[in-house]
Every structure is written in C-alpha cells, then in structure tokens.
Amino acid sequence: MDSRLKNELDILIKIGEESGSLRTYTVEQLLNDLGLNTDKNFAEAIDYIEDSKKITLVVDNEGEKKTVLDSSKIAILPKTLSVEAIVKRLKNDEINLDTEFQRKKVYGVRK
16 A cells, blocks of 8 residues: 555544544545545555544445545635725625634633
C-alpha cells in the first residue's frame, strides 16, 4: 500500500474513532483526491480500516451511485467587496451574521 495512502487512512481512522464510524464513500473520495481510485486500492484501504478494529465501517448502497468530487477542479477565488456592497447585502438580508450553527448553541449566553 502507498505510504501516503496509509498515512491518510490513519487520519481517517482517528476521525472515525471520534464519530464511531466511517463511510465507504469517504474512503472512495480520499482515493479519488489522491489519484489512487482503483478497485485494488479501494479493497486494500477497506481491509486496512477493518483490520484496525477501531471503528465501524458503514457500507454505502452500491446501487446509489454518488458523484465523486474532484477537488483539483474546485477553484475558490477571493472576491473583494466594497463597504457599500456589504452594507447593501446586510440591508437586503443576503448576509446573516447571526447564524444558528455558530457560538450560541456551543457556548450559550453569557450572563
């Protein structure tokens, strides 16, 4: 097995330990990102994870084909906005500075 793949799988196993499980789709995505997405590498990766006996491997439905993302084709470009444009977006409720998933539910309200 490729040493780079082994290192990445060890990281996935640690992440899986925290959540209690790991999905086979995640392994497939990792292999795709590393340019190692072959049936042989997939089988080796699954065997390696199962041999660790640290997490539950959740097998995704093979009939349900998910699109594997190619992270090398994703481009994130910074966009500079003027203060006027930001204020306009705030007034039009296009920017939410008080989202539910941030701070309040984690830290609570300080008294």
